[in-house]
Amino acid sequence: MQAATGTASRLAQSVPPQLWFGISAVFHYLGPAFAVLLFPSIGVLGVAWLRIATAAAAFAPFTRPWRTFAVADIETRLLLVAFGACLALMNCSFYLALERLPMSLVAAIEFVGTIALALAGLRTGRNLLALVMAVVGTFCLLDPQWASDPAGLFWALLNGVLFVGYVVLGHRLAHRGAGGGIAGLGAAMAIALLFVLPFGLREATTALTSPILLGAAIGVGICSSVIPYICDQMAMARLPRASFALMLALLPLSATLIGIIVLRQFPDMRDVLGIALVVSGVALHRPPPDPPG
Structure with missing residues (x-):
């Protein structure tokens, strides 16, 4: 068992992190696109509940969330609870936004919240230009006509704020020892299920009989919360x-392409220009060198 785990770990390390991100970017919206098709049958919060429950059940056998939480120190436990609460609220607000707004718009708003995180890491003029291009491209995707749906925009903005929390807390979790990484993710997903349990269970029972x-x-839960979160x-x-x-600026591109394929939400020329600027900005960016040692 340990040999297999070591082999899997070495294989994971051999894959460039950019490729892991690319896989995540595809599944980040592929699962939700199919989730939108289930909204009329199950309900928005019912689909969100089933997504989290599926992910928690998928992680549990090999991450043992109860054990991870039990052996973690106080700081790690607080991080896991915060991350779990963030996942629960983010998934629900994300689906409530998708019920009302196009996927590309929700993705663009989602990226806006990460701009501050990207600014914090600027070191060169090249990276500043990359950020400007990505930001301008993102705002090209913000269609003013959707401002007439305040409820949709509220949920999209809340999702954007929580997505920043997901990045910050997830990054801390990824760099922790015991209780971090994939094991911590499994524990956080179990905690997320506890948070969302009272809200979507009634609607989810429709699916339990079909x-x-x-x-x-x-399938939505695997595509939405297992594959992308691991990546x-x-x-x-x-x-x-x-x-x-x-790199999260690539999400509006991913969302737009998947919206075309799955939901038949076709972009106009302004959207195409925005996507081109976003992709160019990400391609131009150069990460800072790894710290020595």
């Missing part, structure tokens, strides 16, 4: 936080 809906909801932890462990924050 094998087709339940299978679809489980994020792999990337966060090896990328400076500011570099990871700027």
